[in-house]
Amino acid sequence: MKLITRNTDYAVRALCCIAEQKQEVISADQLVKSLKMPRPFLRKILQTLNKEGLLNSSMGKGGGFALAVSPEKITLTDVMEIFQGPTRLNECKFRKSDCPYINDCFLKKKIDEIEKEVIVKLKAITIASIIKKEVNVDDKEVRGL
Amino acid sequence: MKLITRNTDYAVRALCCIAEQKQEVISADQLVKSLKMPRPFLRKILQTLNKEGLLNSSMGKGGGFALAVSPEKITLTDVMEIFQGPTRLNECKFRKSDCPYINDCFLKKKIDEIEKEVIVKLKAITIASIIKKEVNVDDKEVRGL
DNA sequence: ACAAAATGATACAATTGTAGTATCATAATA
């Protein structure tokens, strides 16, 4: 039961780092240095975030990434859904097809309730809220996300 | 983000079916008929539940399974932990080792809070509570779990 | 004693999801 995959984790860290940036854009290489992640992996994540509209990118020399959306408006669920698909706690599939009792099932109803509450809580977590409460490790260092 | 795997799902359905049983024991074959699951898969699940102490089994002719614990005392987390390991929403591993910012990380704190609440809710779901609210499909038929 | 009916124990296989790597194409700038 893992709520957050590494893709999401890395993406959130990257988004925080970009959001804190004073410069207009920050390149993948700079982010690699700050975040200490494998470069190709981070690049793929950045490309995905760009495609999904959370980042703007500029190509060529002096290029890089910037937030396309204000940090207050990027929620944890946004990022999770990009990298992990729809936020569903229980699909109740039965050999690829939906379970036939899906409408009567009390367990399903209970899980769905929990799911709703979890999503509300996850939505309340934004890039902005993460940055604000952040502990400064060192001004030029990686942050505790 | 799947909270419940099929193992857990099947196990819960089986436990419900066993709990509802009037007979002393119910065999794997009978359960297969009621629950319409692949027999070898269900058998493995039943063996696991037995080893973990949720079921008692009797071998030989006329043998089968019965609950070892009252339905009120079997929680969804019990079953989940058997089949899915410890209930943790965010391990924050960084290439096998713990993330170095695990103690400062605000996101981690938030996720941990959510995790605690989810676990409380999952613990509140018991086999008994599932059975009570159950919809009768047909007396001899599979239940909507 | 023996066959039948049940579970116990294990080993194996298929599929999917996660976590990455590697390569080449394309665009912007100086």
Place this chain on the structure above:
DNA sequence: TATTATGATACTACAATTGTATCATTTTGT
């Protein structure tokens, strides 16, 4: 036109999930 950046895409490695397949062991009834 060389350099520095991202874009696109294909590939690999590993782990978890989702099963299947066999054979051994125990109990019961005849």
